[in-house]
Ligand code: PA5
């Protein structure tokens with residue numbers, strides 16, 4: 001058994017929980033304005049992840065559970081967001097549920113068609129097969145979500161690192177807007 005703080009959307013401290021984080025310095029070439037990213041404090045935490053993986057990674061037929069907290073902030077006009085990934089096994093799906101904050105789940109299929117779903121406390125999202133996913137925080141507080149995914153899904157970061165998504169969540173005249181990328 002594990003315990004959650006459901007209000008915050010965090011797993012309570014437990015030796016079985018894997019904790020990781022990504023800083024501005026680790027997100028090279030992820031945001032549109034690389035110069036603006038380099039000008040920020042490289043140690044600023046963009047997001048923190050907790051994962052409860054009760055079976056070995058790659059096991060067929062089980063699920064993993066995790067939480068993600070994306071800090072409030074921007075790189076130039078682009079909201080702080082996760083790296084984003086496809087699943088290594090492309091037909092593996094996932095659920096995200098928002099516990100706190102406001103933002104967007106940005107989704108992209110293998111033809112680079114990109115769309116978004118608004119995230120708000122209580123929003124529940126199904127990530128279909130072969131769809132890359134990332135989360136951007138456009139609110140005034142940390143954006144927190146829980147996630148559940150198959151234990152053999154794996155994470156493929158490479159395609160996103162090389163080609164990005166087909167659109168980005170930018171602040172345009174102070175409003176979050178999904179802006180198509182040129183490439
Ligand atoms: O499994 C998931 O999709 C999430 O737990 C993500 O891994 C988490 O939100 C962090 O994003 P990323 O893996 O793209 O860095």
Ligand code: NI
Pocket residue numbers: 085086087094133149
């Ligand atoms: Ni995923």
